[in-house]
Amino acid sequence: MSAVLKPSESTPKKRNYGKFNLHGVMQAPVTPLKDDFSFDPDGFEKMVEFHVRNKAPAIAWPHHKAESLNLSIAERKLGAEIAVRTVNRRVPVSIFVGTLSEEDSLDLARHAQKIGADMILTISPYCRRPSQEEIFDSIVRIATHTDLPMLTYNSPWRNGEGVEFTADLVRRLIERLPNYIGMKDASFHSEKFVEISRVALNMRPGFAIIQGVEHLLAAYPLGACGSFSSSGAIAPNLCNRFFAAMEAEDWKTAKECQFTILQMYRMFKEQYPSSLKGAMINMGRPVGPTRPPLPTATKERVEFLRAQLEKLGVLQTEPHGW
Numbered sequence: 001m002s003a004v005l006k007p008s009e010s011t012p013k014k015r016n017y018g019k020f021n022l023h024g025v026m027q028a029p030v031t032p033l034k035d036d037f038s039f040d041p042d043g044f045e046k047m048v049e050f051h052v053r054n055k056a057p058a059i060a061w062p063h064h065k066a067e068s069l070n071l072s073i074a075e076r077k078l079g080a081e082i083a084v085r086t087v088n089r090r091v092p093v094s095i096f097v098g099t100l101s102e103e104d105s106l107d108l109a110r111h112a113q114k115i116g117a118d119m120i121l122t123i124s125p126y127c128r129r130p131s132q133e134e135i136f137d138s139i140v141r142i143a144t145h146t147d148l149p150m151l152t153y154n155s156p157w158r159n160g161e162g163v164e165f166t167a168d169l170v171r172r173l174i175e176r177l178p179n180y181i182g183m184k185d186a187s188f189h190s191e192k193f194v195e196i197s198r199v200a201l202n203m204r205p206g207f208a209i210i211q212g213v214e215h216l217l218a219a220y221p222l223g224a225c226g227s228f229s230s231s232g233a234i235a236p237n238l239c240n241r242f243f244a245a246m247e248a249e250d251w252k253t254a255k256e257c258q259f260t261i262l263q264m265y266r267m268f269k270e271q272y273p274s275s276l277k278g279a280m281i282n283m284g285r286p287v288g289p290t291r292p293p294l295p296t297a298t299k300e301r302v303e304f305l306r307a308q309l310e311k312l313g314v315l316q317t318e319p320h321g322w
Contacts, residue, residue, distance in 0.1 A: 024057035025239035033288035054236035060094040098123035123153040167195040182208030197223040214265040217258040284321040
């Protein structure tokens with residue numbers, strides 16, 4: 001890997017951290033890597049610009065699909081700076097600060113505010129089974145370490161069943177934190193999602209409930225304002241058409257788009273996120289290998305993905321290249 005990266009020490013001008021209209025199929029980019037598995041700053045800048053140019057309503061980085069836990073803190077700071085600078089306030093930028101060490105999360109939260117990010121996203125503590133009280137305390141520590149608006153990430157399937165943001169925990173956090181503005185929900189549990197939505201939207205009507213997976217159509221009528229998507233890396237036109245159809249209450253078109261997006265999502269889930277990077281090769285937007293211990297898509301996998309994208313009509317209808 002390359003030498004330690006040193007992010008900029010410059011301080012941005014004071015900003016007005018107001019409310020943000022988070023909506024639509026928002027993009028959570030992957031992390032481009034060079035052949036030696038080092039971070040590719042130029043490639044990342046190019047990819048962020050691609051997403052904004054193709055009408056991504058927000059940029060969120062580095063989520064798990066961006067190999068966040070395989071990146072160094074220096075790399076994450078450098079990438080955050082590139083994202084904020086490249087977007088240049090055209091759309092909101094969210095920085096994920098979840099790490100194995102809470103001290104590193106606090107450091108990333110401070111850095112996000114310093115460079116002018118619009119908000120942070122954090123998650124329950126990794127690698128153990130914290131109680132609801134421990135999750136509450138951890139989120140409060142991070143949220144009160146910055147003036148930035150904060151989103152939480154509900155991912156019980158990743159952190160273990162029972163490690164989740166319940167409706168009661170969301171209620172307590174809203175009562176405690178004026179800067180708690182939304183949740184990325186990847187619970188895959190409709191009953192719990194409905195209860196969280198009911199509690200949060202009654203307490204804080206502007207609370208942003210964002211699908212962390214690609215099942216937005218089912219959640220949209222229940223209060224979800226959008227999603228953090230993988231599919232936009234491949235099919236931004238489809239993602240934009242999907243959300244526009246929901247806003248127009250064109251449920252036939254929305255259903256057709258949703259089914260296509262879900263078929264892509266199932267492809268990406270196998271060998272995730274290397275299959276997503278492999279699919280990008282077929283769109284003329286290569287972003288390098290996946291950092292070990294995650295596998296890199298093989299030539300055979302890339303060819304399989306190409307055939308599937310062509311079958312779905314995606315290869316023929318979406319932009320190629322940067």
